[in-house]
Amino acid sequence: MSSPVLIAPSILSADLSHLQEEVASIEPFADWLQIDVMDGRFVPNTAFPVEMVRTIETSLPLDVHLMVQDPAKYVQEFLPLHPQNITFHAEAAADTASRRALMQAIRAGGATVGIATNPPTPLQAIDDVLGEVDLLLVMSVNPGFGGQAFIPSVLKKVEEARKRYPQLMIQMDGGVDAQTAPLCIRAGANNLVAGSFIFRAPDRASAIASLRSSS
Numbered sequence: 001m002s003s004p005v006l007i008a009p010s011i012l013s014a015d016l017s018h019l020q021e022e023v024a025s026i027e028p029f030a031d032w033l034q035i036d037v038m039d040g041r042f043v044p045n046t047a048f049p050v051e052m053v054r055t056i057e058t059s060l061p062l063d064v065h066l067m068v069q070d071p072a073k074y075v076q077e078f079l080p081l082h083p084q085n086i087t088f089h090a091e092a093a094a095d096t097a098s099r100r101a102l103m104q105a106i107r108a109g110g111a112t113v114g115i116a117t118n119p120p121t122p123l124q125a126i127d128d129v130l131g132e133v134d135l136l137l138v139m140s141v142n143p144g145f146g147g148q149a150f151i152p153s154v155l156k157k158v159e160e161a162r163k164r165y166p167q168l169m170i171q172m173d174g175g176v177d178a179q180t181a182p183l184c185i186r187a188g189a190n191n192l193v194a195g196s197f198i199f200r201a202p203d204r205a206s207a208i209a210s211l212r213s214s215s
């Protein structure tokens with residue numbers, strides 16, 4: 001797999017009282033900007049309502065990660081922002097019909113489609129649509145908060161998905177830092193989300209650069 005690794009800083013760990021400056025500080029060095037949308041129901045936290053995201057000015061493609069119970073509602077809220085990608089959780093869309101309806105709605109709005117799995121969810125749980133999505137997000141923490149420890153057992157899921165789908169974009173999110181990023185890349189991930197590692201770093205540019213290599 002030769003495609004370059006994309007880095008998507010997550011603004012969940014940014015200083016929200018200076019959000020525009022925080023985004024500007026990573027914009028020249030990042031590939032995507034990940035927006036962690038949380039509804040307080042699917043995860044025990046709330047974050048980034050569309051009203052807040054609308055205020056962000058950036059040239060970075062927006063990657064909207066819906067950690068919500070009702071993804072269809074949020075897809076309609078976020079499509080007017082013209083995101084690059086919208087990812088919904090397999091655990092919030094249990095059957096194939098609802099997954100396909102979400103995929104159709106997201107693509108009709110001009111975005112690519114991602115499906116996410118939490119650490120306990122096996123890859124088999126998304127066999128019905130894995131060959132049809134644009135991006136697989138393999139969570140390496142249980143969603144809800146930044147700054148959690150990386151769960152290495154999920155790397156097996158990444159290896160299996162990469163073997164079955166050589167061209168699929170595989171994203172990892174949660175506890176990604178200079179130590180865990182090479183593990184993710186070697187397992188087959190080619191898109192990495194990092195929040196606390198980047199926004200807590202004294203030099204954000206070199207923090208982002210350090211995530212790109214598998215060595």
Ligand code: DX5
Pocket residue numbers: 010012013034036065067141142143144145146147148173174175176193194195196197
């Ligand atoms: C989990 C969030 C976080 C965030 C990144 O709900 O999705 O994974 O994006 O957090 P860090 O990089 O601080 O683990």
